Amino acid sequence: MVLVVNQAYDDSGHEDSGHPERPERVSAVRAGIDDLHLGSDLIVVPDRVVTREELTRVHDSGYLEELAAYCYEGGGDLDQDTYATFSSWPVAKQAAGAGLAVIEELHRRGDGVGFVVTRPPGHHALRDRAMGFCLLNNIAVAAAALRSLGERVLIVDWDVHHGNGTQEIFWNDAEVLYVSTHQWPLFPGSGAASEVGGRLAIDRTVNIPLSPGATGDILRQAFDDIAAPVIDSFSPTWVLVSAGFDAHRADPMGDLHLTSNDFAAVASSVANFVPRPGRLAMFLEGGYDLDALRSSVHATLRSVLGEAVATEQSSRGEPRGDYVTRVQRDRLAAIEALYSSHDEEST
């Protein structure tokens, strides 16, 4: 199977000295891809400019204008975590366009797996606000483009942080299923199991919050027991992944204890829901330890390309008792409450 990636572009202008979201992250990911030695099975697609119409499907036009103007004036801090520079606006547009280019190539080929190597990341970016190192929500732009073609899109987000921006953007969209595994409590503070979607999309959001120290066995069990049945009944026609690798045990941004092999294992589970070849694309989100990022990308891609993974061992921890039952209970109670309030309003 071929791997489709976007062409490298100059993101060096989007950098803030000492900030962990830095250009070297992309170099580490590219090295993880090179380690696969794919030869002619590695397809690099050229740049693609994102259009204003494609951006405004998920972002308010006022926000886009404000962000562009802020960058052209020289940029600065957008909040306590997020920066923009003079170059950030064109770099962010490149990142959003790269996802569309990879998806279009997968669609044309009807084969392969896509990996979108971009920064800044996107899954915290809200409809009208930058947040959490993110300026434009790259995966949401891609999902909205697929939605406009009538596709049913599954987004799986295994970054250590909850993808609050993606969740918010598709909160009431029944044709997009958002599944997130993340550490909780942790930034951004959202992602409780009881957040299950809006009234127009009940059970189209699946949040699986994991306690600090959680290991890969817990993650896999939670994904298989909680998310898999919902995905199965949703029957996606496309699968997108917010592939953050900061849940790795070596990463300084979180406190989960995953290994590269754990990412490979959950990627394999996700790949089971891809309806046919050429319908899986992964988007780089977090991942700030460069060695862990390189090995995790390598293991993940080997897994979804159908090759054996032999890097770190999978992680195992203490039994977590009725963890899955508790998450399920919170989810079902929230779903029931939404249906009840809907019924009351109807009568």
Place this chain on the structure above:
Amino acid sequence: MNTLRTIAVGYDGSSGSEAAVRWSLTLANATHSTVIVLHAIGLLEHLYTAYPRDVTPPAIVAMAKELAFDEQRLHWHVDDGDACSVLLRAGSSPLDADLLVVGSRGRGQRTGMLLGSTTLEVAEHTLTPLVIVPSRFEED
């Protein structure tokens, strides 16, 4: 009847947020309200030096003493998230603040603007009454 039961005020250690806390304590002294001092732990603070979750910063304690504020009605609350989201959440359960108070500018804010971006965003989205305290309040 006193309906101003709970005042939530944002604090990030900046002089602007200290002015907002001072203003909140002064108001709460007059209205016998409870004051929740909110602090948002963002991505970078989690990475480097996070404020302790259980210990009220000495600067806040000192300010309360100076203003003879009843410490039983002073609460330190740390929440994960960006400052804007944490402040907006304070208006709903479980904190249920009746009034939000922010400084006009905090740390890590856009330069060259009259108000900080967090303050502007909170003002745009909040459903809870909001007071924006100018930094000069402390000096006056």
